[in-house]
Amino acid sequence: MLNLSSHEPFAIGGRRACYVAPDAPDQCVKVLRADRSTRARLSGNSWVPAAWRRAYDNNADEQHALESLQRRLGPGITSQHLPLCHGVCATDLGPGLRLDLIRDPDGAISRDLRHHARAGARAAEFRPAFEAFGAWLLEHRVMTRVLHDHNLVAQKQAGGGWRLVLIDGIGDRAWIPLRRWVAPAARRAVRQRLATGWPRIEERFARAAQPAADSAPSVPTSPA
Ligand SMILES: Nc1ncnc2c1ncn2[C@@H]1O[C@H](COP(=O)(O)OP(=O)(O)OP(=O)(O)O)[C@@H](O)[C@H]1O
Numbered sequence: 001m002l003n004l005s006s007h008e009p010f011a012i013g014g015r016r017a018c019y020v021a022p023d024a025p026d027q028c029v030k031v032l033r034a035d036r037s038t039r040a041r042l043s044g045n046s047w048v049p050a051a052w053r054r055a056y057d058n059n060a061d062e063q064h065a066l067e068s069l070q071r072r073l074g075p076g077i078t079s080q081h082l083p084l085c086h087g088v089c090a091t092d093l094g095p096g097l098r099l100d101l102i103r104d105p106d107g108a109i110s111r112d113l114r115h116h117a118r119a120g121a122r123a124a125e126f127r128p129a130f131e132a133f134g135a136w137l138l139e140h141r142v143m144t145r146v147l148h149d150h151n152l153v154a155q156k157q158a159g160g161g162w163r164l165v166l167i168d169g170i171g172d173r174a175w176i177p178l179r180r181w182v183a184p185a186a187r188r189a190v191r192q193r194l195a196t197g198w199p200r201i202e203e204r205f206a207r208a209a210q211p212a213a214d215s216a217p218s219v220p221t222s223p224a
């Protein structure tokens with residue numbers, strides 16, 4: 001059993017805590033958060049009650065989606081824009097999903113687009129990487145959930161530029177999986193995700209660039 005509780009997670013999402021695998025620095029282990037403050041990032045309107053959506057187990061779904069893609073596309077193509085899945089392992093914080101950990105060439109853990117937006121980067125810097133990611137989704141008919149900035153990790157490339165890796169929100173929630181088998185239906189669904197994905201990301205960057213109204217000093221300060 002892996003001991004995670006004596007380590008600090010490198011990131012905490014709405015539902016899961018992410019640890020560097022203590023036995024493999026190029027992998028991460030994701031465990032469902034057990035703390036009471038767990039607050040899933042719930043998006044969109046759904047008839048499913050919020051409490052049920054919070055309890056939904058990303059790990060089982062993501063493992064299934066990634067493993068079936070790995071079987072269909074092979075590890076070489078899958079790993080171009082997704083982490084490879086290395087199964088579930090027992091940890092002292094419950095079952096953990098092992099995935100590739102995305103790192104920059106200098107070894108630092110790559111950061112998601114939300115981090116870059118908050119750090120003052122411009123969306124345009126990531127546009128070519130998003131185009132390449134989108135072309136790959138279409139070519140290989142890879143279904144995703146809504147594309148969120150916090151689920152796209154930007155890996156620095158040694159020669160400059162970025163490569164985007166979708167680390168969460170993989171798979172299709174459709175109950176009738178017609179589009180998994182019918183290529184044009186799958187492409188139409190991917191195009192829809194891409195068409196709404198980039199404007200949402202751009203808007204996030206634009207919002208992050210605006211000074212927050214409440215961060216302005218209420219009393220003008222004079223230079224010392
Ligand atoms: N494989 C990875 N490589 C690098 N960073 C990662 C990886 N997986 C997750 N992260 C970082 O950890 C954060 C949280 O991970 P993840 O999105 O899987 O958690 P979650 O709880 O399922 O998210 P959500 O809030 O979208 O439900 C991500 O936003 C990303 O910054």
Ligand SMILES: [Mg+2]
Binds near residue numbers: 168
């Ligand atoms: Mg996430």
